[in-house]
Amino acid sequence: MSPEVTAFFDPATFTISYVVKDPEGSSCAIVDSVLDFDYSSGRTDTRSADAVIKFVQDNNLNVEWLLESHVHADHLSAAPYIQERVGGKIGIGDRITVVQDTFGKVFNEGTEFQRDGSQFDKLFVEGDSFMIGQMRGDVLHTPGHTPACLTYVIGDAAFVGDTLFMPDFGTARCDFPGGSAETLYNSIQKILALPDETRIFVGHDYKAPGRDVYAWETTVGEQKAKNIHVGEGKDEGEFIKMRTERDATLAMPKLIIPSLQVNMRAGQMPEPDEHGDVFLKVPVNKL
Template sequence: MNTQQPLVKSFFDDTSNTFTYVVTDPDTKQSAIIDSVLDYDAASATTSTIQADKLIDYVHENSLSIKWILETHVHADHLTASQYLRKQLGGKIAMSEKISIVQKAFSEIYNLDSKNFMQHPTFDYLFEDDEHFKIGNLDAYTIPTPGHTPACLSYVIGDAIFVGDTLFMPDYGTARCDFPNGSAAQLYDSVQRLYTLPETMRMFLCHDYLPKTRDHFICETNIKAQKQSNIHIHQGIAKVDFIKMREARDATLKMPKLILPAIQINMDAGKFPMPESNGQSYLKLPLNYFKV
């Protein structure tokens, strides 16, 4: 078990039920931001930086140095604030190299040229599977955890792991797998790999949706608790049974409210579309593409 213990500060966006983290090496004060949120009002198509500014204040108040702005996946429920945070704090915007799979799939949906992403890369860095990196003196590495999306990546930093949407709290279960190139079978395999990690490893989640059995939001659990009591995928659940449950459950779910604006921004590292001749940026919405 890695004995390095990063300092983890969580920030909760109650509009999207998203946790953002600032993960810090206590010795050097080098830090990483994981899964940031840009406020977005869908009715007016207006962005603001209320959530991101809270992170910025924390970074300045504690004299932190941002090395990484990490994404666990291309989020469908909120816009990332990565571009704004990099401008204010520095750091490299990074995620899985498998982002190209997501870019290709959604470029077809939005009628975009996916080659533009290859010719003009928008992420500062793309991690390979199982790649090691540093945050100050902290040892960190990536674990591919596809299933929710093909580009899902978990980050192990010292004694902590940040799993994005792969798992929720044990009393809420697992992420949906019905997005393009999602796979319940892959999600099962990804979780089994996570379950090989030390049971005391701290696990930090991207979302909590507050089941009726409790009255407060929680962002942290551990490997042991998930293995023992995750309602969808605790130890002993057969792969075929999990797939059957997950696919049946996904068939009842509505699309996330912000998926169409969020994906086209997030798969481009948080960049807004290029302004048109009037200086205004515009989002695209594929009318009647998704039948609900």
């Protein structure tokens, strides 16, 4: 089957969220939603999520899944906000527990922070399948960027999160805790083993040098032929060297500190204090 895919681009974080609809019904999934966050003021906003909700409601869609490709370090998830308004189960990879353990320590969360993935409705493992109406989705575990990264293969479309970008931009960084260039290379091979005509939808786009417009849809065949980091049969050693040297030059994402604290909680804020106020922590010299 070929799902109907509607993209929502957030220019503040260069994130693309997707509504993925069963072509033979009204069921859909939402992939990698965005909660707007202004770091300077510490204020959230729901305009990006509201645009997705409006689309769902205007088209009388039934949201069955709110799918997270991984714990994002560059934007906050709006999954619980959307769930409260239009439903759906929140899913992520079962290796979220590794991420929670790692960053639970970084942010000194203490024993009250559950590290068992129980904040999510569904923890997927390699080989799992799920349904969106009459359309089947399959789960590939594609770690390397983070331990919990998943690719959702839904009909003839694959939603790869940050694992791959557009062919002219390359691949994900691997220098976050739990990341691995070797692991990422092997994960990418799993994606490239899908049929060449498989549509690939990426999680971000930053407009590669020389390209004037944002883009987010490509194919397995195009990635194999043209991806600047892994295309044309580049071998593992070459990739690891490139990725390691490139990652050493990259700054931390602007929103990594709030994003990790919220997203490892399935998009929920930390528990409020006795006055109902919510606080995020800034670890010093930890990232």
